[in-house]
Amino acid sequence: MTSARPISNARSRASDERGPGSRESVEKFDLIVLGAGPAGIEAALTARSFGMRTLIIDEAPQAGGQYYRAPNLSVQDMPSTPEKREGDRLRVRLAEADVETWFNHRIWSVEPAYRVACATGVHNRLAEAPALIIATGVVEKVRPVPGWTQPGVMGLAAAAIMVKSYKVVPGKRVLLAGSGPLLYDVATKICAAGGEIAALVDAVPMATWMRQTPRLARKPKLLAKGLAWMAYLRARGVKIYRSHALCEVLGDGEANGAMIRKVDQDWYPVEGSEAIKIDCDTVCYGYGLQPGLDMSRLLGAEHVYKRSRGGWTLKTDRFLRTSLRKVYAAGDVAGAFGIDLAGLRGRLAAYTAAMDCRFIEPKRFRLEARPLKDSLPHSASFGRAVNRLSMPRRGLVAFITPETTICRCESITRAKLELAIEQGAHSLTTLRSATRCGMGPCGGRYCLSAASTIIREELEIEFGDIGIVKGRSPLRPVHIRTFTQDFSYGDLPSRRPPPL
Numbered sequence: 023m024t025s026a027r028p029i030s031n032a033r034s035r036a037s038d039e040r041g042p043g044s045r046e047s048v049e050k051f052d053l054i055v056l057g058a059g060p061a062g063i064e065a066a067l068t069a070r071s072f073g074m075r076t077l078i079i080d081e082a083p084q085a086g087g088q089y090y091r092a093p094n095l096s097v098q099d100m101p102s103t104p105e106k107r108e109g110d111r112l113r114v115r116l117a118e119a120d121v122e123t124w125f126n127h128r129i130w131s132v133e134p135a136y137r138v139a140c141a142t143g144v145h146n147r148l149a150e151a152p153a154l155i156i157a158t159g160v161v162e163k164v165r166p167v168p169g170w171t172q173p174g175v176m177g178l179a180a181a182a183i184m185v186k187s188y189k190v191v192p193g194k195r196v197l198l199a200g201s202g203p204l205l206y207d208v209a210t211k212i213c214a215a216g217g218e219i220a221a222l223v224d225a226v227p228m229a230t231w232m233r234q235t236p237r238l239a240r241k242p243k244l245l246a247k248g249l250a251w252m253a254y255l256r257a258r259g260v261k262i263y264r265s266h267a268l269c270e271v272l273g274d275g276e277a278n279g280a281m282i283r284k285v286d287q288d289w290y291p292v293e294g295s296e297a298i299k300i301d302c303d304t305v306c307y308g309y310g311l312q313p314g315l316d317m318s319r320l321l322g323a324e325h326v327y328k329r330s331r332g333g334w335t336l337k338t339d340r341f342l343r344t345s346l347r348k349v350y351a352a353g354d355v356a357g358a359f360g361i362d363l364a365g366l367r368g369r370l371a372a373y374t375a376a377m378d379c380r381f382i383e384p385k386r387f388r389l390e391a392r393p394l395k396d397s398l399p400h401s402a403s404f405g406r407a408v409n410r411l412s413m414p415r416r417g418l419v420a421f422i423t424p425e426t427t428i429c430r431c432e433s434i435t436r437a438k439l440e441l442a443i444e445q446g447a448h449s450l451t452t453l454r455s456a457t458r459c460g461m462g463p464c465g466g467r468y469c470l471s472a473a474s475t476i477i478r479e480e481l482e483i484e485f486g487d488i489g490i491v492k493g494r495s496p497l498r499p500v501h502i503r504t505f506t507q508d509f510s511y512g513d514l515p516s517r518r519p520p521p522l
């Protein structure tokens with residue numbers, strides 16, 4: 023089989039075109055892949071094999087994404103796990119391919135047509151291509167509780183990164199709370215790295231776990247992995263509280279304990295149940311993963327709300343085309359279905375991009391891409407079951423007191439949000455405008471889904487009706503020198519003051 027165009031060197035032709043307000047040249051490609059997790063890597067390798075000059079960008083120092091995250095280069099004696107070995111294989115394949123890689127590049131803006139701006143250190147770098155594959159993965163769902171903004175509290179993914187990349191346990195005595203398999207995965211990692219687990223608090227009742235077992239069993243290896251985590255923790259005497267949720271982090275400027283409470287089917291506190299105090303110096307918690315939609319929101323793509331996909335997700339057709347011309351979604355950004363599907367969806371997105379951009383013939387696309395597409399629904403059922411287990415239920419909102427901070431960047435409490443809702447802010451967009459919730463450096467990645475739960479509770483409407491907000495650049499905090507470079511006021515031509 024031949025590609026429709028000859029393979030050219032992946033290195034871009036730097037154009038002398040200047041970006042608005044910038045002094046950098048724009049590097050041109052046939053395709054830019056945003057994110058170098060398993061989906062992005064497979065997408066870039068596949069596109070390159072069709073002759074597309076391909077650029078892949080990631081803010082991490084090496085490829086791998088969340089699951090195959092490479093150990094930090096300063097850590098010498100990282101144990102060789104199956105994840106590390108598979109990640110190393112992917113990194114070698116990418117290094118050997120003629121794909122342009124920009125690591126340590128934080129994407130802070132994406133403009134139509136499509137121009138991508140990245141910050142690397144204090145430098146700005148621009149790339150342009152007629153087609154984009156968004157493969158920026160997931161963010162975790164954290165629900166506020168009193169005391170959650172103190173040092174010593176972090177998300178489960180953050181704890182996983184500390185152990186995986188830096189071989190550091192998050193604290194001396196760690197409480198883990200939340201829902202879904204990630205809870206057990208992170209607890210096992212901390213335990214295996216020598217950390218002490220104060221308790222594991224799982225909001226999901228055993229009956230719900232059992233109900234999802236037939237779906238989970240469609241991936242016997244993954245189910246066995248999950249059961250092995252549970253057995254490992256039990257064997258080490260870790261106390262597991264099922265049908266309980268974190269309701270408060272104690273401490274006066276630093277976490278020094280936590281309160282948990284028994285919850286019902288919808289995770290509301292069981293009436294009359296006593297809160298239990300857990301002695302710990304660190305709390306790691308989270309309620310599953312949701313697609314990270316910064317880039318697609320900024321570009322104005324269409325999104326849909328689907329619980330089984332982890333919440334709001336990019337709307338795509340069966341071949342992973344988004345609503346925007348020549349923008350494709352790969353991996354968890356098109357529904358948090360897990361590692362098993364990430365690479366497959368990366369390849370499918372690259373096939374579709376290559377056909378739309380006339381790098382492969384429709385006949386080849388039909389022969390090779392359709393089987394990939396047809397295998398997706400079966401493989402997705404495991405991911406759906408995990409999302410059903412992990413999705414935060416309504417009752418968690420009962421633990422958010424009026425004084426609890428929802429948006430930590432802008433110090434917005436639940437009481438402030440409720441006042442704005444009472445005054446007519448009935449969508450996420452109007453709530454953001456009325457209160458500045460989600461307008462800080464994190465761009466609303468953590469607080470806006472919690473703010474949605476407050477609207478839902480107050481107005482009894484569904485997430486689909488509450489909506490999603492338009493993205494704004496910069497997507498991530500960027501150093502001011504990225505824009506000003508070595509500009510100095512002293513360089514301005516000075517003029518004599520006019521005579522009086």
Ligand SMILES: Cc1cc2nc3c(=O)[nH]c(=O)nc-3n(C[C@H](O)[C@H](O)[C@H](O)COP(=O)(O)OP(=O)(O)OC[C@H]3O[C@@H](n4cnc5c(N)ncnc54)[C@H](O)[C@@H]3O)c2cc1C
Pocket residue numbers: 056057058059060061062079080081082086087088089090127128129130157158159160178179180182183204207311314352353354355359360361362364497498
């Ligand atoms: C802690 C943790 C544990 C997990 N454990 C499991 C598990 O056991 N089994 C399982 O099936 N799944 C697991 N998952 C989910 C799994 O990580 C994903 O399914 C998989 O990594 C998805 O691949 P992806 O390529 O779509 O995204 P990712 O692997 O998340 O890659 C996305 C990449 O985009 C980059 N990126 C995002 N925004 C920007 C930006 N603005 N600028 C530059 N780069 C950016 C990120 O740095 C990242 O490298 C876990 C996830 C987490 C967070």
